[in-house]
Amino acid sequence: MSQSDNVTTNDAPSPLWQWVALIGVSCLLAVVISPFVWAIMSSFKERGDIMSPGFLPRTWVFQNYVHLLTETSFLRWLLNSVLVSVGAMALGMAVCSMAGFAFAKYKFYGQTVLFWTVIASMSIPPFTTVIPLFGWMAKLGLINTYPVLILPFAANAFGLFMMRQYFSTLPDELLQAARIDGCSEIRLFWSIMLPLARPALGVVGILIFIASWNSFIWPLVMMRSEDMFTLPVGIAGLNSEQSPEYGKIMAAAVLSSLPIITVFFLLQRQIISGLTHGAVKS
Amino acid sequence: MTSPSSILGKAGSLKRASAERRLLAERITPYLFILPFFVLFGSFWIGPIAASFGYSFTAWRGITPPTFIGLQNYQVLWNDPRFHTAVSNTLLFTFLYVTLANALALALALLLNASWLRFRQFFRTAFFFPMTISMVVSAVIFQMVYAGDVGLISKLGAVVGIRTPSWLVDDDLAVWAIIIMRVWRTMGYYTIIYLAGLQTVPSDLREAARIDGANGWQIFRYVTLPVIRPVMLVCVVISTISALEMFDEPMILTQGGPADATLTVAMYLYQQGFQFLQLGQAAAASYILTLIILIISVVQRLTIGREQQ
Missing domain, CATH: 1.10.3720.10 (MetI-like)
Structure with a gap:
């Protein structure tokens, strides 16, 4: 997977743009992962807590799993x-x-x-x-x-x-x-x-x-x-x-x-x- | 007393007999090897595919034996506005999904192929991750993302003070909700395929273009794109076929609603066949879907695959 890795180093943009790209990709990844994290959070919420505005469970409960x-x-x-x-x-x-x-x-x-x-x-x-x-x-x-x-x-x-x-x-x-x-x-x-x-x-x-x-x-x-x-x-x-x-x-x-x-x-x-x-x- | 020649003859015929047995064995062996596969393949794929064609000319309600009615099923479909909706929805879904998924996957692949980007290997795996979650589970999870009050999007909107619309009950947004979810799940898969293609682009060719004064876009257009064209064809064809067969997402997220806005051909077929038990008509619909798939695949091969020769 890395045959062309070392050869192309000279087309690298300035360090600033490298950081921008890295942050951009990381943000995209965060968006991609978020639905699954959201599912995990919701699975630990109490029944009434699902409706409340917060993202994290107010109290972490296992009742859904039970x-x-x-x-x-x-x-x-x-x-x-x-x-x-x-x-x-x-x-x-x-x-x-x-x-x-x-x-x-x-x-x-x-x-x-x-x-x-x-x-x-x-x-x-x-x-x-x-x-x-x-x-x-x-x-x-x-x-x-x-x-x-x-x-x-x-x-x-x-x-x-x-x-x-x-x-x-x-x-x-x-x-x-x-x-x-x-x-x-x-x-x-x-x-x-x-x-x-x-x-x-x-x-x-x-x-x-x-x-x-x-x-x-x-x-x-x-x-x-x-x-x-x-x-x-x-x-x-x-x-x-x-x-x-x-x-x-x-x-x-x-x-x-x-x-x-x-x-x-x-x-x-x-x-x-x-x-x-x-x-x-x- | 046996002469040396007759001994030789006997040995020769023995040898010939065993050689013949060997030859016979070699001739039968391949059939024995393929037998198990083709028993299964014949009964679960070829047989039903052929039979389905036959049933598409019959009225068949499952319990009673099918009766031949000629082209009537196709006629009914031709005149059914719901089937028209299903076909046009499916084509719209496919066009939007294929464009969006391939554009994003290619852009991401170009970025992840850049040697200066840190944690590339990690990103490649991480973006692939949604592909391991089954379509049904993804749909269920996205229901919690799109849901009116309890959904992730509406809660994020509340934080910034925006009232976000209810995605799954709005005609236009429901279409996008399904497309976004599908792109979410499969983007990493196509990214990996595009990456494999990008790895075959010779770096000295790009280098030569750069020295000749080509800018980034020109290098992409005239050096990279021609090389990855075959890979692009594969991605476009696979994503198109999978989108034309879309069933799981609308079935779970919207049940084809609101007002049939997300009814696909596959869903229509399921409803006709297994809810209303119009199996003959469902078979006809499945053959129309097959025909659509074949036509679109051929067109794509001719347009995208064109410059390969």
Whole structure:
């Protein structure tokens, strides 16, 4: 990220402007961060305090969090979200890497057509699939079950594309040598190629996890009972109640973001490259 | 007694048999590898996409089997003023959002790319942060920013002594409220992509331009911009497609109101399909949305991607 850093120092403006720029960027950042800080503040306010003009809570209370955890199924939604996202991530990493390997390292009949079908499907809005699937899933009795939230996210078109790109950068000689040694095709994939493709695999996993974790319309349509909601659907539900309790909703917003924010700061490099990789590479 | 040649022959045919098995295995293997992916992809993407096209020519209420009605769904949409509103809202949203998000992201990327700026690495991560918060949670949080009396904006206004309007109940402001929120959430993402593009601009080229007496704007226009054009195309196309499919924000912040001012095609489709159970009509609407997306993407490729060749 810093290849051109040292070369361009001579186009630097005067120190005064450097400070102005720094202060400007900092102010913009403050504006960007403020809604989230505001949510945190509001989540610690008493019910009446939300209406009062101050920014900080007059007294810091945990009642919103207590109410959230005792009166709603928040923990259940969290569990559902984690189960579904981890499930989609694991299954998606498996199917995308296998298919990506086949597209990169074998020649087979129908290869090009299949690959471009997958790529072309990426520009079709997901809303198109929701309508027939709703009818089909209802017939199959899959509405309100976990598989219906896991399976569609596993077949990630972009995941397949990325794995194919990565596998095709690995040398073919590796495969030939292993085949001469009598290595089976499955072992070839599992113990030789897959470990080498770990960076791409991680990125695909993160992509699928985030897509599943954030998805709203799909679980909104497919999940019918409150105990099967995911976090977005549950929180949206709290928000659309007759007299929404803002403190409680903000507590839910903060608490549901915490796991992701923690993961983000631990894996920021991977996550940022995961989310932007595709755009830059394709 | 077996002759040496027959032994050789046997060994040869054995070898051939195993080579054939090997070849067969190699021929079948790729299909086995792609099978799991395509079972899922076929049943959850290709199948439904194709079926949706078929259903768009039927009257389908979910419980009863669909009946063929020809182009009637498309005709109904053509004559439905609410659908017109949804389409024009979506196009307006997309235009404003794409322009604003890309202009801001590019400006921020140019600044964060400057070697003299302190804490650059920190800023890059920090601006990306909103992207990790889910769209639904962002919408819920922004409700607390925009809300009439209890909102952050109205409280800030009270401090300076200004009575700020209620964002979410005003026709024009509700549109901006949604756009600002979306820009807030995604700006850091596009900034990172633009930064990656800016890093490919050769610094000696900029240096040469400077020595030739080009000013900052000229360097940007004639050196930087041509190099980052492909990255710009990607950002514009991605942001356009995502905006044309907008659903979560209006659904949560405004429910499409006030007076359908924030009704998008995706919301219209959801209401027709899952609230009024007009699934055939919703399928037709989804295909019109697909068509709009395809046309706009092609136009963008032709205009922004033009000078690449």
